[in-house]
Amino acid sequence: MKQTLQLKLGQQLTMTPQLQQAIRLLQLSTLELQTEIQEALESNPMLEVVEEGAGDMETAPQGEAPAAEAAERALADASEQAADKQGEEIPNDLPVDSDWEDTYENYAPVSRGAQADGEFNDFEQPASSGESLQEHLQWQLNLTPFSDTDRIIATTIIDAIDDDGYFTGSCEEICQSLGAELNVDLDEVEAVLNRVQDFDPPGVGARDLRESMLLQLRYFDPETPWLAEARTVVDEHFGLLAKRDYQTLKRRLKLPESDLQQVIQLIQSLNPRPGGQITSETPEYIIPDVFVKKVKGQWRVELNPDITPKIAINSLYASMAKGGSKDAAFLKNSLQEARWFLKSLRSRNETLLKVANCIVERQRGFLDYGEEAMKPMVMHDVAEIVEMHESTISRVTTKKYMHTPRGIFELKYFFSSHVGTASGGECSATAIRAILKKLIAAENPSKPLSDNKLAQLLGEQGINVARRTVAKYREAMSIAPSNERKRLT
Secondary structure, eight states: OOOOOOOOOOOOOOOOHHHHHHHHHHTOOHHHHHHHHHHHHHHOTTEEEOOTTOOOGGGOOTTSOOHHHHHHHHHHHHHHHHHHHHHHHSOSOOOTTOOHHHHSOOOOOOOTTBOTTSOBOSSOOOOOOOOOHHHHHHHHHHHSOOOHHHHHHHHHHHHTBOTTSBBOSOHHHHHHHHHHHHOOOHHHHHHHHHHHTTSSSTTTTBSSHHHHHHHHHTTSOTTSTTHHHHHHHHHHOHHHHHHTOHHHHHHHHTOOHHHHHHHHHHHHTSOSOGGGGSOOOOOOOOOOSEEEEEETTEEEEEEOTTSSOOEEEOHHHHHHTTSOSTTHHHHHHHHHHHHHHHHHHHHHHHHHHHHHHHHHHHTHHHHHHOGGGOOOBOHHHHHHHHTOOHHHHHHHHTTOEEEETTEEEEGGGGOBOEEEBTTSOEEEHHHHHHHHHHHHHTSBTTBOOOHHHHHHHHHHTTBOOOHHHHHHHHHHTTOOOHHHHOOOO
16 A cells, blocks of 8 residues: 555544533523632632622733722721730730630621621521421431330331422331331230321321321311311212212212302312422522513513622732743633633623524514414524524523513523414414413313313414323423313312
8 A cells, every 4th residue: 555645634623611601601500600600719719709800800900009008007906906915915924713705805707698786687598407397307306205116116117208298108117117116016016106297387297188188177166157068078079089079978968059169179178299398499580681671662571680799819919920930830720710701701691691692583582472472483583593503502592591570580481382274373382381371260160161162262363283192281381181180160
């Protein structure tokens, strides 16, 4: 084989560290970005937080001390004077039978998040850890008098209770697992289970929904109207209640429809998931990235100025990087990293604002009239307008939120597929779901609309959808089928 030399021209994208950093910052949420900025401030001495009213530290005139440096010097002088004064006031010897607190007051530093009276302000609350359902039940177990054997049985029962508050095991299994070691019988396990079912929240420890409802009804005031009838329905006619066979219930209870409706309302006030009242999950707060408001008839988009601290390059350290000291190389590298980081932040904000403006321009109908006016839009449409790749649009719309007069929405909420209309146009899937929700809300409760009927009503409005598509949208909105939506009027 003969060896030859050839020239080829080609282009390829190199993932430089700067590009990787820009992509990573682009896909971070607001809280994750704040954490990233805090880590950068702690690791890079060139970056500092610019207080309100302070100028840009990087563009400060040479020969003038920055405001931050002057403040530090004033604080240091004040500290030295206070230390000298305190040293003059300290006596050489203290009485043997006295304490330090008898002569000098204790100094208790006040945190930034606390006020002078010891209360926390509205914006900075102390972190609180949630309590799981098992921990809540175990706490009540420790306060309840049990024998050693019954305490072991109760602990085993609590371990078998799921997050919804239902006892997922069986008394027979517990009796078999503990019988050989503790010599317990089935009646003793049943008795302990009954005592655990008296714990808070009401209805916990039940083996099924029917038992949970009966346990909850046990805590009602005996003088509650229709309480006896509700217990009878749940205890003896639970199957008819589940099938919504109200006609048979009226005959069995010998009640008119108006009275039966009162009984059903009392039963519907019960909690089908009693354990859901207690959760160990801490709430997640949504901070909007952009604000949308109407100014002089035009929708305007602006970034949230409070989501990220204002950071800049420290001019003092930047000037030290120009010298020839042994630390100059480290300072130069830190200065370059700081500039890359600030450039990536600016690029993230510009991209987010550009994409948000494009979404608002396309979805002005939604902002003016609601979900029914939502237009179909996919990421490819936005990518063509802003001249970016679809992957970039996907990153910038993930976990980013927009505050509008109609609420706070994730940017991905405004993207939806389309369905053809009879006139040859397109209708957004979000608009179809809003129309379905409106039709179901206006239906006759005694004769709810079936999926086939809903498809026909949409067809009359020029929206051609199949019955299975209606069922898919209905299930996505967590709306029960027609046979489960039937209720007394």
